[in-house]
Amino acid sequence: MLAAGAAAPLSVGLARAAEAKKQFKITGLETDLLRVPAAPYSDAIHDFGGDGGGVVLRLKTDAGITGWAYSSFGMIAGGPRVVQTILEREIKPVVIGQDPAFPKKIRAELWRALEYQGVQGVTQFAMSAVDIAVWDILGKAAGMPVYKMLGAMRDRMPAYAMCGWYRQNDTDHSEYKRTIHETLEAGYRAFKVKVGRYGLDDDVERIEVGFKTAGKGIRIMVDANQAFDRVEALRRGRVYQQLGCYWYEEPIVPYDHEGYAELAAALDMRVACGENEYNKHGFMDLLLKKGADVVQPDNRRAGGPTEWMEIAAIADGFEVEVASHGGGAVNLNILCAMPNAIYMESGGKQKMVDGEVLAPEEPGMSSEPAAEFIAKHKVG
Numbered sequence: 001m002l003a004a005g006a007a008a009p010l011s012v013g014l015a016r017a018a019e020a021k022k023q024f025k026i027t028g029l030e031t032d033l034l035r036v037p038a039a040p041y042s043d044a045i046h047d048f049g050g051d052g053g054g055v056v057l058r059l060k061t062d063a064g065i066t067g068w069a070y071s072s073f074g075m076i077a078g079g080p081r082v083v084q085t086i087l088e089r090e091i092k093p094v095v096i097g098q099d100p101a102f103p104k105k106i107r108a109e110l111w112r113a114l115e116y117q118g119v120q121g122v123t124q125f126a127m128s129a130v131d132i133a134v135w136d137i138l139g140k141a142a143g144m145p146v147y148k149m150l151g152a153m154r155d156r157m158p159a160y161a162m163c164g165w166y167r168q169n170d171t172d173h174s175e176y177k178r179t180i181h182e183t184l185e186a187g188y189r190a191f192k193v194k195v196g197r198y199g200l201d202d203d204v205e206r207i208e209v210g211f212k213t214a215g216k217g218i219r220i221m222v223d224a225n226q227a228f229d230r231v232e233a234l235r236r237g238r239v240y241q242q243l244g245c246y247w248y249e250e251p252i253v254p255y256d257h258e259g260y261a262e263l264a265a266a267l268d269m270r271v272a273c274g275e276n277e278y279n280k281h282g283f284m285d286l287l288l289k290k291g292a293d294v295v296q297p298d299n300r301r302a303g304g305p306t307e308w309m310e311i312a313a314i315a316d317g318f319e320v321e322v323a324s325h326g327g328g329a330v331n332l333n334i335l336c337a338m339p340n341a342i343y344m345e346s347g348g349k350q351k352m353v354d355g356e357v358l359a360p361e362e363p364g365m366s367s368e369p370a371a372e373f374i375a376k377h378k379v380g
């Protein structure tokens, strides 16, 4: 230990400098594992419901501020536990002691710590959650919603709802129609319909029921969830286009960027994809190949706000629009800071006016799950 007389002036000076710079540190990382089973629902290739769950992340700081994130899985029983393990065992030692005002430094160090386990995949789910929690801390520290800290473009976003899941025992579309009515009553002016699980005739029926139930002025997007090869994607796409659908989402496997480019060139309707891309490098390749008219980052795979802002800037440089895969307060905070954002998928719990969802005004990300939700579903 240094003699008090020598150390005191230096440490006092550093303390004052730290106070002036408002430095603070991440001092703890906590997680909760949740199991959230739901009634079964499907798209063209996935069956969701029974095995849903997620991981809650809390980053504690010495300023008494806690940053929150929640990474959810609609399926795969073991996935959330893997993300929890990565957070607790690999990420915790890297983030403890970090200044949350350095999200790009934290991202770079996490990348180096995790790349051997995967530059794509669930390691990215864990990194994204950290970035969301870090921005939650920063917004709370600044007393501002994150969309303003990122440099706001708007304070509300058009949102569409996911209406047309494949549901069991709904051959007369009564459940589908009821969902459309509820969606329009909630204030939406656009919704999405799943296609591609069965033949083209079934797709056409689902789309026509949608338009007929919704009436004039309502937009319908279609989402095939990778169900087709290139030839079938173009054949069906021409029909969806003729029916007046607004965009054609993920018709083929996500890594076939050349195939996406062929489709985007052949069709007049928007081709949308990107929910299965990891970070800006995936989007960069897609955009260089002219594979999308709308890119759809997912805030588990694409990264957190730090990465999303870079993805949006790259897309904007290519004159390509952004719509989020998924929706809620976190996506809303990010999208409102993007000049080229056009839609959020579902409005979450935020208030809606004229088909648009109002941005949260609470400081931070508004990413904290309800305490009752955590208590009800916590399993570890």
Ligand SMILES: [Mg+2]
Residues within 6 Å of the ligand: 223, 225, 249, 250, 275
């Ligand atoms: Mg999709």
